[in-house]
Amino acid sequence: MPSASSFEQAKAYAAKGEGTFFDDGREIELLHYIHSRPDVDSTLRNNPAAILSAIDTYARTKKYLMNVGEDKGRIVTDLIAQQTPQTMLELGGYVGYSCILFGAAVKQAARAAGHPTPRYYSLERNPEFAAVIMCLVALAGLDDVVTVVVGSSDASIARLHTEGRLAGGVDMMFLDHYKPAYTTDLKLCEQLGLIVPGRTVLCADNVITPGNPPYLEYVRSTVAEKRATAQKIADGEGNGVDARFADRTAKQYLKREGEAKLDVTRQGKPGLVYESQLVESFEPSGERDGVEVTRCIGEEQI
Numbered sequence: 001m002p003s004a005s006s007f008e009q010a011k012a013y014a015a016k017g018e019g020t021f022f023d024d025g026r027e028i029e030l031l032h033y034i035h036s037r038p039d040v041d042s043t044l045r046n047n048p049a050a051i052l053s054a055i056d057t058y059a060r061t062k063k064y065l066m067n068v069g070e071d072k073g074r075i076v077t078d079l080i081a082q083q084t085p086q087t088m089l090e091l092g093g094y095v096g097y098s099c100i101l102f103g104a105a106v107k108q109a110a111r112a113a114g115h116p117t118p119r120y121y122s123l124e125r126n127p128e129f130a131a132v133i134m135c136l137v138a139l140a141g142l143d144d145v146v147t148v149v150v151g152s153s154d155a156s157i158a159r160l161h162t163e164g165r166l167a168g169g170v171d172m173m174f175l176d177h178y179k180p181a182y183t184t185d186l187k188l189c190e191q192l193g194l195i196v197p198g199r200t201v202l203c204a205d206n207v208i209t210p211g212n213p214p215y216l217e218y219v220r221s222t223v224a225e226k227r228a229t230a231q232k233i234a235d236g237e238g239n240g241v242d243a244r245f246a247d248r249t250a251k252q253y254l255k256r257e258g259e260a261k262l263d264v265t266r267q268g269k270p271g272l273v274y275e276s277q278l279v280e281s282f283e284p285s286g287e288r289d290g291v292e293v294t295r296c297i298g299e300e301q302i
């Protein structure tokens with residue numbers, strides 16, 4: 001999969017800044033911005049592309065939004081077109097940019113292939129953000145495909161599994177929430193049998209900016225290396241948030257959600273074999289970033 005080599009500066013989102021860059025009222029302001037546009041019914045309603053363009057315009061001309069953006073988004077929509085996922089899970093929905101972009105792509109791919117209506121689950125912990133997603137998903141006409149699930153990703157994954165809504169496993173997963181939770185949530189999915197050899201594709205955002213060394217290490221490890229790490233975890237090593245995360249990343253959601261509760265004792269299913277590749281691209285602000293695309297290609301039995 002080719003990496004993007006240049007960023008079109010004219011499309012850059014407003015600067016993120018050093019201070020607060022989310023959860024300061026801008027997410028609700030975005031809703032008012034969209035719903036007060038004179039063309040909300042004539043252009044935006046039932047038109048995912050036009051809504052994404054309106055979100056981009058807000059983030060370029062008013063305030064930065066932590067969306068995946070056009071460039072990295074294309075990496076995932078290209079994969080969706082190839083894979084035609086029937087069940088896709090997104091960890092971290094924010095205001096619904098990736099949900100609308102990928103939900104529409106999943107729907108289009110399934111329709112073109114003559115498959116049944118697919119399911120796209122967007123997991124978002126902040127109830128106010130989840131409400132923004134629901135509102136924009138309804139405007140986009142994607143209610144038939146998208147389900148927004150409010151709550152912490154690990155609890156939501158476990159509940160969806162128990163309810164049988166992920167029966168047969170997950171075809172694609174987009175990881176874009178609390179960076180230290182990428183690995184613990186992937187291991188949870190493995191343990192629940194949601195990662196299917198020969199089928200599941202994982203797309204992990206922000207593996208360069210801000211970076212996610214523990215996740216990259218995990219999906220790029222051999223089965224033998226993962227088994228050795230699992231043994232160390234069983235012996236009680238590796239508690240707490242990995243020290244390789246910058247403080248800003250580790251504490252990103254501290255103000256609203258409090259200290260993150262990560263189950264770092266999870267061992268996953270070390271026998272799963274992954275093939276993983278970094279696809280470089282850009283944040284919508286123009287910063288260099290990349291999506292790690294990981295395919296589960298098999299399982300080694302002991």
Ligand SMILES: C[S@@+](CC[C@H](N)C(=O)[O-])C[C@H]1O[C@@H](n2cnc3c(N)ncnc32)[C@H](O)[C@@H]1O
Nearest residue numbers: 067068092094097098124125152153176177178
């Ligand atoms: C970078 S934003 C997601 C952006 C979105 N995927 C997009 O591209 O449009 C990260 C989101 O993850 C949410 N989040 C953080 N930790 C979470 C968790 N443990 N479970 C579910 N959502 C979480 C945050 O509230 C935030 O809205």
